[in-house]
Amino acid sequence: MTVEQISELLAASNREGKAVVVTGGGTLSGMGRPPARSDVTLSTLTLDTIVEDAPSDLTIAVQSGVRIRTLAQRLQKHGTHVPFDAPHPADATVGGTLAAGWLGPRRHLYGRPRDFVIGSVAVLADGTIARAGGMVVKNVAGYDMSRLYVGSFGTLAVIAQINLKTAAAPDVTRGFQMRLPEGTRARALDLLTGLTVTPAAAFWIDGFKTAVDGEDGAEGRLFVLLEGSESVVDRGTRDLRAAMGRAGVPETRIVDAGARESFERIVDAYIACVGERSITYRIPAFTDDAISRVHGMRAIAARFELRTDALIDVMNGDIIFRVSDLDAHALGAKIEMFDDALHDEEPQALVIAGQHPSRALLAVWGCDTDGIDQMRALKEKFDPNRILNPGRFLAGI
Numbered sequence: 001m002t003v004e005q006i007s008e009l010l011a012a013s014n015r016e017g018k019a020v021v022v023t024g025g026g027t028l029s030g031m032g033r034p035p036a037r038s039d040v041t042l043s044t045l046t047l048d049t050i051v052e053d054a055p056s057d058l059t060i061a062v063q064s065g066v067r068i069r070t071l072a073q074r075l076q077k078h079g080t081h082v083p084f085d086a087p088h089p090a091d092a093t094v095g096g097t098l099a100a101g102w103l104g105p106r107r108h109l110y111g112r113p114r115d116f117v118i119g120s121v122a123v124l125a126d127g128t129i130a131r132a133g134g135m136v137v138k139n140v141a142g143y144d145m146s147r148l149y150v151g152s153f154g155t156l157a158v159i160a161q162i163n164l165k166t167a168a169a170p171d172v173t174r175g176f177q178m179r180l181p182e183g184t185r186a187r188a189l190d191l192l193t194g195l196t197v198t199p200a201a202a203f204w205i206d207g208f209k210t211a212v213d214g215e216d217g218a219e220g221r222l223f224v225l226l227e228g229s230e231s232v233v234d235r236g237t238r239d240l241r242a243a244m245g246r247a248g249v250p251e252t253r254i255v256d257a258g259a260r261e262s263f264e265r266i267v268d269a270y271i272a273c274v275g276e277r278s279i280t281y282r283i284p285a286f287t288d289d290a291i292s293r294v295h296g297m298r299a300i301a302a303r304f305e306l307r308t309d310a311l312i313d314v315m316n317g318d319i320i321f322r323v324s325d326l327d328a329h330a331l332g333a334k335i336e337m338f339d340d341a342l343h344d345e346e347p348q349a350l351v352i353a354g355q356h357p358s359r360a361l362l363a364v365w366g367c368d369t370d371g372i373d374q375m376r377a378l379k380e381k382f383d384p385n386r387i388l389n390p391g392r393f394l395a396g397i
Contacts (some may be wrong), residue, residue, distance in 0.1 A: 001046045003121060003160045010387075011127025013040055019390050022154035023031035024065065024096030027088045030280070030353035031100055031270055032153050034360050036391025039354060044095050047160060051134060059118065059135050061163040064095025064348050080166040081228070083110040084326065095159040101151025105201045105267065106235060108315045109227075110167060125383040130157065137165045148378075154389040156382040157395055159315030170200070170227035175259035176240060178224075178249050179217035185291070187242060188222060188247040192314055193287060195243060197236030200227040203266055204291075207309030207322070211269040213255075213262045220310075220396045222249075225263050269311065270320050273351035277331045278324035279339075279354035279362070283346050285317045292344070297321050304334045321349075332358050339363055365394045 001035075013020050018039035021031075025045070030256050047063035048070075054060065055078035064072060068089035073082050085104025086092040098113055107113075119133025132145040149159050180188060186202070191212040206220035207210055214221045227234045243253045255262055269278065284364070285293055290312045301308045301323050311320040315320075323338065325331040342349055352363040372395050379397045391397070 001043075003047075003123065003303065005040065006123045006158055006160060007129050008125040009040065009042060009290070010123055010125055013387055014126050014385055017385060018387060022099075022158050022389055023101070024093040025067065025088075025091040026096075027086070027092040028096060028100040028102065028271070028352075030273070030351070030355070030359070031364075033058045033364055033396075034392070035389050036396065042158065042162075044077060044093060044158070047095070051161060052163075054135060055166075057135065057137070058065065059061050059137065060166060061135060061161060062094055063161050064093060064159045066094050068092045068094060078166075078170065079169055080112070081169040082164050082166055083107075083323065084113050084114050085267055086113075087103050087271045089264065091161055094162055094164075094311040098119045098162060099159055101153075103316075103318070105203070105316060106225075106317075107311045109198060109200050114147050116164045116166070117146050117150065117162060118165050119147065120159060121161035122146075122149055122156050122157035122159050123314060125385065125388050129160075131337040135163050142297045153393045155379060155393045156388065158388070165226070172226075172230050173200075173259045174233050174234040174237065174254035174265075175260075176222070176226070176237075177214040177220040177253040177255060177260050178244055179215055180219040180221055180249060180264050182218040184217075184221035184248040188244060188249055189287070189314060190305065191243040191247055191290070192222070192224065195236065195239050196240060197226060197228070197232055198220075199224050199236075199240075200315040201225040201263060201266075204312040204314060205266070205310075206294075208272065208311060211272045212266050212311075214253075218315070223266060225259065238392060238394060255291060266311070272322075273353055273355050274322075274324045276328040276355045276357075277326070278322055279331070279335055279359060280320065280322040281342070281346075281349045282352045283321060283349045285312075285319050287314055287317045289317055290314075290317055293323065294319060296345055297342060300345065301338065302336045303341070306331075306338060310330045315319055320352075322353075328356055331356055336361055343367065369394070 019037040021038040044065040047065035051061040086097040133277045202224045306323040309322040347367040
């Protein structure tokens, strides 16, 4: 399907009041609510062309259906990258990742995916093809309009093309795995945030045994990713091993070959489901209180006899918390009560994955934000007939 065909489809649907459900790779379909109604399904997967590649300008323009891995492989030839850090990059699309507002674990070092957006082509609900920005990094005309679509879950427009700035890719990537004996976790986490070479990513993990490499110690395990020049990574390696030794961690296992794959498996674990018997939340936190908050959420889960897996993005503070039960029926009998109890303590908890039918009944967006009135006003401006992904976003937008 071409951009012009999408324009025609949306214009006709808008005139007839038909709801259009916009889909991509489906990797982040566990976020947000299912659409309230669906008359037409519009897949962006056929929009899979790299429109313009300008390595000398550190820019690239791609259609929204281009897969993240395809983009990464193209940029790798030029020694550049765009750090989307999306789960299942072979299936995830550029447009879908941006529309979902995905936040990758390397954003503290490189920035968020939206920070790389410099232009766009989008099709509005009435069929208008809207172009913003361009292919020049310093070109600010329409710059904010392109970013407006990021995180809107396809409720404002259909993203057809995204123009991106790129950055130099690191020369060396090295991973580290550490089992944490009893009494080492607090010290190890504290030392991680004070290293002279800032990790590209660092995770504390307890659970996710079939999804993530490594084994838990008495207090879980750590995975650290260092990136940069060979000299920087070597210096960081020495500092990290010394710091973990001071924390009482007996062994730091270095992963050179396969470090990128180990990192990607952790990102994949963010949305890994245990069939229909699990729900996964993402909770923003500060690193210094993340462990205590995990303990609090586990206490709530224990009241409902739910199993738990936990992961902390040490550099950004995010908590990934998965609850599961023996079967889908057992989970369904208690997940709504657990969800209410969890949001009493963690009002910002977002559901990011789950295949159980009850997911639609949960507070998937947490508590309403202060900006909800502005969001409703934007929806009214861009899509007054409410045909684009109706009900998918916050507060039924």
